Amino acid sequence: MAAAVPHTIINNYEYTQYFPADQVKEVVDKVGVFERRFADEKTCSSDLCFAAAEKLLTDNQIDRSEIDVLIFVSQTPDYRMPATSILLQERLKLPQTTLAFDMNLGCSAYLYGLSTVYALMQQQGLRKALLLDGETRSKVYSPKDRRTAFIFGDAGTATLIERNERFGESYFSLNSDGSREDLIKINAGGYRNPSTAETLKEKVVDEYGNIRSEEQGYMKGGDVFNFVIREIPSDIQHILAYSGTDKDQLDYIIFHQANTFINTYLAKKLKLDTAKIPSTIEKYGNTSSVSVPLTIVSELKDKLNGDNAILLSAFGVGMTWASAVVNFNDCKISDIVEV
Amino acid sequence: MEEKFLTDLKEVFEIEDREINMDDKFREYPEWSSLAYLSIIAMLDEAYDFQIEEADFKKLITVRDLYTAANKK
Numbered sequence: 001m002a003a004a005v006p007h008t009i010i011n012n013y014e015y016t017q018y019f020p021a022d023q024v025k026e027v028v029d030k031v032g033v034f035e036r037r038f039a040d041e042k043t044c045s046s047d048l049c050f051a052a053a054e055k056l057l058t059d060n061q062i063d064r065s066e067i068d069v070l071i072f073v074s075q076t077p078d079y080r081m082p083a084t085s086i087l088l089q090e091r092l093k094l095p096q097t098t099l100a101f102d103m104n105l106g107c108s109a110y111l112y113g114l115s116t117v118y119a120l121m122q123q124q125g126l127r128k129a130l131l132l133d134g135e136t137r138s139k140v141y142s143p144k145d146r147r148t149a150f151i152f153g154d155a156g157t158a159t160l161i162e163r164n165e166r167f168g169e170s171y172f173s174l175n176s177d178g179s180r181e182d183l184i185k186i187n188a189g190g191y192r193n194p195s196t197a198e199t200l201k202e203k204v205v206d207e208y209g210n211i212r213s214e215e216q217g218y219m220k221g222g223d224v225f226n227f228v229i230r231e232i233p234s235d236i237q238h239i240l241a242y243s244g245t246d247k248d249q250l251d252y253i254i255f256h257q258a259n260t261f262i263n264t265y266l267a268k269k270l271k272l273d274t275a276k277i278p279s280t281i282e283k284y285g286n287t288s289s290v291s292v293p294l295t296i297v298s299e300l301k302d303k304l305n306g307d308n309a310i311l312l313s314a315f316g317v318g319m320t321w322a323s324a325v326v327n328f329n330d331c332k333i334s335d336i337v338e339v
Numbered sequence: 340m341e342e343k344f345l346t347d348l349k350e351v352f353e354i355e356d357r358e359i360n361m362d363d364k365f366r367e368y369p370e371w372s373s374l375a376y377l378s379i380i381a382m383l384d385e386a387y388d389f390q391i392e393e394a395d396f397k398k399l400i401t402v403r404d405l406y407t408a409a410n411k412k
Contacts, residue, residue, distance in 0.1 A: 030374045147373070208373075222393045225377050229384050265381050 002056035002334035003157040003297040004048045005284065006039040010153070012285075018144045027150050032260025036153030036285035038138040043339060045076045045134030046084045048156025050091055051339045053132060056158045057092070059334045062128070064093055067160075069120055069129035070100040073113045073289055075317075076136045077102060088132060099126075106184070107256050107316025108174075109133065109289035111324050114159070114312075115172040121163045131159040135288040140186065142212035144202070148219050151259060153285030157293040168307065170326040171243035173235055177319050183223050184317040188214035228262055231321055233269050236313055239323040249309055250276060250325075252300060256314035257281040257291035266313075288316065297333050304331035344406045347386055351378045361403040383409050 012028045012035065013021075028034065039048065049072065057064065070092075072085035085100040094100075099120070105112055110133050117129045134156030141148040188199035199214040212218060240247060253276050255263045260281055267274050278299035280291070287294055292314050308328045315321035345359055352359075352370040365371060380396070383389045387409040391399075399405050 026372075026374070030377075220393070222373065222376055222380070222396075226380060226390065226392060229380065229390055261377060261381075265385075269385065 001157065001159050001293060001297050001331060002052040002059070002337070003155060003290075003294050004051035004055070004337040004339050005037040005155045005294075006043060006048070007338040008038045008040065010036045010038050012036065012150050015143075015150060018149070019146055023146070024150070027146060030259075030261055031151055032281050033151055033153075033285040035283045036138070037155060039136045039154040039339075043136070043154075044078050045074045045136050045154075045156055046072070046078050046088055046091075048136075048154065048339055049074075049132035049134040049158060050088060050156075051337050052134075052156050052158040053088070053092055053130060055334045055337050056160055060160065060332060062160065065095050066127045067094050067098055067130050068126040069117060070094060070098050071103055071113050071117060071129070071131050072100075073103045073105065073109045073131065073133040074135055075104055075106060075288070076134070076139065077104075085132070092130075094130075105289065105320055106318060107258070107286075107288045107291070108314040108318075108320045108322040109316075110292045111172060111312055111314055111322035112174055112320070113289075114161075114324065114326065115174060115322075117161050118170060118172075121161065127162065129161045131161060133157050133159070133290050133293055135290050137217075137286070137288050140217045142202070142210075142216040144211035145205070145216070145218065146208070146210055147221055148217060151286045153287050155284060155287040155290045155294050157290055157297060159293055167329050168327040169243075170324065171239055172322065172324045173239045173242070174322045175231070175235065175320065180223075180227060180319040182220070183227065183319060184217065184219045186215060186217045224258075225262060227319055228258075228266070228315060232266060232313060232315055232323075235321060235323045236266075236270060236311065239325055240311070243325040245309060245311075245325050247272060247311075250311050251308040252303075253277045253311045254292050254295050254313070256316065257284070257286055257295060258315075259286065289314070296328075296331075298336060300331075301333040301335070304328045304333065306330065340410070341406060344409070345402070347382055348379075348402060348405070351375065351382045359402065361401065361406065363402050364400055365402055365405065366400075379405070
């Protein structure tokens with residue numbers, strides 16, 4: 001595994017151009033995001049993934065002709081078409097025989113991607129798969145909407161998966177609920193509500209004076225937290241029971257880095273050993289689907305020798321949510337690259 | 340029970356300098372914020388195993404409303 005982050009560091013306590021410093025401090029203390037990385041105008045999710053993939057392929061001396069699958073997970077692609085995965089096939093000099101496609105999902109998507117790769121790799125003919133997961137959420141949300149302005153950051157990761165009996169079994173629980181589509185959303189700019197001068201206009205959207213356009217994302221934090229309370233603990237208990245794993249058998253637990261408040265709640269609710277729960281929310285913020293693999297690369301380098309039972313859990317826009325118990329066996333992790 | 344609820348709620352709001360009462364309108368506390376709201380629903384879930392949607396929460400005005408809802412089950 002490998003990861004790349006933009007070199008520009010945003011210090012959240014100093015992110016005060018639109019809000020007074022005391023308000024900023026209160027929000028930042030609560031969500032626990034002290035720093036994040038912002039990609040510049042010219043840098044896309046695919047550029048971060050490309051850098052991470054090059055690092056991974058070089059460090060592990062991977063023969064590119066053996067990569068049969070490339071999945072690019074993102075909701076911030078280069079273009080509406082073609083799919084960014086196809087552009088990455090060319091940039092990474094992978095063979096034309098590579099099966100490549102994009103996966104458009106939010107924060108839970110790394111687990112969806114991993115599960116899809118595992119399912120594809122059940123076929124004997126496929127040798128190695130490259131799962132790229134990148135987001136530039138800093139470009140999605142309004143810096144003038146305090147409900148989202150201090151949370152999101154940018155990053156890209158690369159995960160190489162190959163088939164071998166010694167990796168043992170892994171278990172996934174993947175869920176979706178479209179009735180909660182309005183909890184996190186960008187309302188305009190697609191084909192349902194096409195882009196117009198009006199949808200690009202910044203507006204005051206609530207009684208607190210938050211400002212955004214219809215083409216910027218919004219999040220109903222309270223309802224998202226309610227959703228987490230209702231769905232996530234039970235889904236984690238479900239996957240632990242289904243996989244026959246006792247929580248004490250877990251080596252590490254990787255939560256989606258939504259905010260510190262939610263992850264503290266989950267750990268307490270499920271009575272999990274916090275020493276097993278690495279966190280990167282403080283330095284990278286919420287990087288959407290990238291947060292799970294980024295946390296592994298950042299915090300578990302040189303720690304995944306032998307067998308490691310890792311619980312992964314993530315949730316987000318859709319809503320979708322996923323839990324998994326995955327065996328990481330001798331997982332090699334590269335140093336994080338700055339772009 | 341009421342006493343414990345008041346203690347729990349004071350902790351959530353981080354109120355240390357005064358007492359609070361069952362008939363207080365909690366949104367009028369200077370400590371009230373959208374972040375305090377998250378803390379309250381977390382407390383209601385943890386201590387009372389009670390979950391509430393935002394639309395229903397908006398109908399609760401006083402501390403007593405909160406207490407009654409949490410103990411209704």
